Amino acid sequence: MRSLILVIFCSFLFSSLSAQSLYVPRDVKKAYANGTRAMDGRPGKNYWQNHARYDITMTAMPPDRNIKGTESITYVNNSPDTLRNVIVKLFLNIHKPGAPREGGANPNYLTSGVHIDNFAVNGTQTKWRENPGLFTWQPVGLKQPLLPHDSVKFNVDWHYEISLESGREGMIDSTTYFLAYFYPRIAVYDDYAGWDVMNFVDSKEFYSDFNDYTVTLNVPKNYVVWGTGTLQKPESLLQPEVLKRFQQSMTSDDIIRVVTKEDLAAKRVTTQNAVNTWQFRATNIPDMAFGLSDHFNWDATSVVVDDKTQRRASAQAAYNDTAADYHYVAGYARHSLNWLSHNWPGIPYPYEKTTVFQGYAGMEYPMMANDETYADTNFSRFVAEHEIAHTYMPFYMGINETRYGFMDEGFATFFENLIGTADLGKEKADELFKQFRVDYWANDHSQEEDISIITYGSGVHWATEYAQQNPDISIDILDLRTLLPLDYEAIRVAVKQTGKVLLLHEDTLIGG
Ligand SMILES: [Zn+2]
Structure with a gap:
């Protein structure tokens, strides 16, 4: 019976696969429907990007490690949406102790991050509040919502200490500095995902609007x-x-x-x-x-x-x-x-x-x-x-x-x-x-395993449970996800990896 259901399911899957084309994520589908993107990859007729003008003046006096800046940002909302807040990216907070990071941090890499000394919205001094649980981005509420095709001006004074250990930026030596990602900036607000609130964790890189800078x-x-x-x-x-x-x-x-x-x-x-x-x-x-x-x-x-x-x-x-x-x-x-x-x-x-x-x-x-x-x-x-x-x-x-x-x-x-x-x-x-x-x-030797288990459905859970209970055996579990199409390449890799394969499935013996 289960086999029959599987066969019916597979033929349904097969016909729906051939009728439609590739899987399209929901946000991309929405962008097609809104006409901001087109199926051929070109911008849709309703495509838009937000834009900003940055005017930054900064002072760096090596070997003093303090970098000070004053900045004005004119941010233009080209989107059809009313924005009640903006997201400010503070990438150099990656240097703060406790910041989420994909790797460890040497003491010489750590600093106290970016300090906002002054913050004004459309000329009005505004208290800068930081959510202590957030590091490389902070939400900033706007008293007056930013309407479509309108702009807002921010004035920001900031300072940071350049890190002794240089990664993507920092001190190269006591009188050579590399300055990057240093200025507070407005995150990207785009047509398919809205505000970009992904953390900068040092491994993955950046997403930026096309802006004008002085x-x-x-x-x-x-x-x-x-x-x-x-x-x-x-x-x-x-x-x-x-x-x-x-x-x-x-x-x-x-x-x-x-x-x-x-x-x-x-x-x-x-x-x-x-x-x-x-x-x-x-x-x-x-x-x-x-x-x-x-x-x-x-x-x-x-x-x-x-x-x-x-x-x-x-x-x-x-x-x-x-x-x-x-x-x-x-x-x-x-x-x-x-x-x-x-x-x-x-x-x-x-x-x-x-x-x-x-x-x-x-x-x-x-x-x-x-x-x-x-x-x-x-x-x-x-x-x-x-x-x-x-x-x-x-x-x-x-x-x-x-x-x-x-x-x-x-x-x-x-x-x-x-x-x-x-x-x-x-x-x-x-x-x-x-x-x-x-x-x-x-x-990568950390990937070397004793045996491969090829499975799907409930079998994945049984295999995972077994692997946890038997830590002395290093088990490579291949979750097939579907039997039609069958991922021959993944199977080939799994077999080659360990040279030993166990097939695990939840079917009855007869007709299984
Ligand atoms: Zn590269």
Whole structure:
């Protein structure tokens, strides 16, 4: 009888599968129905995105670890919804003791997080209240709801202490800082999930609106600032010879040594005001990040990324002179811009520049990468190419990396393999791919088990219960979920994994 029911169920499943197409989650279905998304992947006729303008002025005076900022945010509600609250993201609260994190935290990574010193909504001073159970985001109620197509202005003063141990951001050394994710920002409110309230737990990355930014950094003399966006008035910041080299690099295919260790020693790099004010601007960009140092070399070159318009993009590197590989990194960055623009994805590099900054992160930011130094220059190039490939995914596409991290890593890894094949040949590129993208997971010894149990339905619970009662046996349980379609690949993996299989099912012996 049960078999008969199963057969009927399976044929029902089969016919409904062939009649419909792939499974569509409810939120996506809703977006199709509302016309904000279209079945072919293009924006629907009712598509919208919210947008903000950030004007940030900040002060960093190394070796003082205090970073202070004052910020205005004009947030525009392009959605058809009335918003009674906003979500403010405070990513650097990941450094607070007790913050949810996917990994552990070294004492040198911990800080007291971001402190909000002043908060105003539409010019009215408002008490900043934090829910102590929340870390990287806080809800903020609006006394006056934000109506569709209206905007609200926030003024925020904040400060934080840069962490001694650098992860995706932090101190590289006592006079080299990498500043990222530092400013309080409004979370994404989108058409299919509403407010993004996912925690930043350090492993999964970010989701951002396309915003406009003006960021002003006050730093001591002899500090150079590299960052996202167009540097305003370089002539007021750089001494004439350095300025000339910097400008030359914008039209030259050669690698120009804009700042060398000799220039740094002779203090002939920046204008000799006690404090220099560096300003960067960018529009329609998901984020801004900056690196600053008083002892980093600066190389720059450029390349035509758009053959039609002859637009060039700048490729730069900022590094400690002792990092031997970094003397080639501007060239690797230039090669990446050129190759990605002309081959895969074959879309002209969408920004004006990229800067690879020596740090510890192996991490991408719009127009920036923060990469370690390596003894093997092939590997330095491999990492630079990967991080620069991320320009397209997630930044240019604006995807939600927190929820769908596989998308941007998938594409960046795919581009990395293609450019690697062009650089080193297929055999070497595939070897690197296997070494860094496959072996670690394929040979994960924590996954090794004594026996595989293939089961479904109640059998899953019996098998789980048995495994718990018999901790001396390491059991791999495969829950088939459906018999039609039957997941042959999962079965093949389960059999191969242990070489021993037990089939467990709840049917009667006869007709089972
Ligand atoms: Zn990546």
